[in-house]
Amino acid sequence: LSMLSRRLIGRSLSHTEISQANAELTDAVERWGTRDLSGEQIQYLFVDGVNFDMRLHGSVGKVPVLAVIGVTVQGHKLVLGLQAGDKESAASWRELFRDLKDRGLDGSRITLGVMDGLSGLEGVFKEEFPRSRVQRCQVHVSRNVLAKVPHKLKAAVAEDLRTIFYASCRDKALQAAQDFQVRWAKELPSAAACLARSLESCLTFHHFPVEQWISLRTTNIIERLNKEFKRRTRPMEIVAGESSCYKLLAFISLKMELQWRGTPIGRGRLALPFLKNFTQES
Numbered sequence: 001l002s003m004l005s006r007r008l009i010g011r012s013l014s015h016t017e018i019s020q021a022n023a024e025l026t027d028a029v030e031r032w033g034t035r036d037l038s039g040e041q042i043q044y045l046f047v048d049g050v051n052f053d054m055r056l057h058g059s060v061g062k063v064p065v066l067a068v069i070g071v072t073v074q075g076h077k078l079v080l081g082l083q084a085g086d087k088e089s090a091a092s093w094r095e096l097f098r099d100l101k102d103r104g105l106d107g108s109r110i111t112l113g114v115m116d117g118l119s120g121l122e123g124v125f126k127e128e129f130p131r132s133r134v135q136r137c138q139v140h141v142s143r144n145v146l147a148k149v150p151h152k153l154k155a156a157v158a159e160d161l162r163t164i165f166y167a168s169c170r171d172k173a174l175q176a177a178q179d180f181q182v183r184w185a186k187e188l189p190s191a192a193a194c195l196a197r198s199l200e201s202c203l204t205f206h207h208f209p210v211e212q213w214i215s216l217r218t219t220n221i222i223e224r225l226n227k228e229f230k231r232r233t234r235p236m237e238i239v240a241g242e243s244s245c246y247k248l249l250a251f252i253s254l255k256m257e258l259q260w261r262g263t264p265i266g267r268g269r270l271a272l273p274f275l276k277n278f279t280q281e282s
Contacts, residue, residue, distance in 0.1 A: 038104030049087025075264030079253035090120030136201035212266035
């Protein structure tokens with residue numbers, strides 16, 4: 001640290017300065033994590049959990065961190081909350097959702113939650129945001145269906161799933177799903193039943209503006225955040241405790257928000273002139 005500070009600012013930092021900087025950093029992260037959300041017009045939530053190898057009480061274990069991304073009515077993405085908790089636990093998700101509402105999130109504005117079908121999550125989400133719908137990630141559902149399909153039939157089944165999920169309207173999607181059942185229910189009953197159980201939740205995005213469909217049909221938005229979490233923490237191998245982990249994830253989240261500013265969901269065409277000007281000026 002002494003060598004690094006000399007290269008960056010021309011002198012070594014004292015222990016007092018390092019301690020003060022760390023305290024200020026901790027305070028800033030805490031303020032970010034508890035900030036007032038009442039001024040944010042959030043309409044969609046993307047939710048997921050990610051595991052980290054973390055050192056706690058002298059041993060190393062996997063600790064899940066729950067994450068929530070909010071999308072405003074203007075299409076801008078914000079990391080609303082990060083919280084340690086069991087991603088398979090309905091109680092953990094309920095605690096996180098209630099914390100967001102305690103911080104000012106207007107639950108009556110939430111019209112959609114995008115998630116991957118974690119146990120208990122959908123039920124809790126609907127209870128905490130009763131005016132919302134749920135979109136189950138099509139990628140996760142496809143994987144679950146294909147896991148029940150013999151290798152020689154996977155390509156054919158995958159193509160039929162794409163016909164359903166990428167239909168131009170809900171009626172065509174439902175017709176394609178009916179055709180899927182006719183074609184595969186007898187030969188692949190487990191796969192057909194798996195799709196039938198998730199079909200309605202997979203097609204929820206049809207109730208929203210068509211220009212947003214590409215963003216709403218999967219959990220890709222929050223998966224990319226989780227992938228960035230993993231990429232940035234991979235060199236560390238083991239995160240040194242919950243506090244250190246949270247600080248790091250908070251900074252990664254803020255950096256991602258800066259990257260997202262130029263690409264609001266459903267506004268891709270509007271963002272292109274900005275990107276063109278930026279590349280020309282560069």
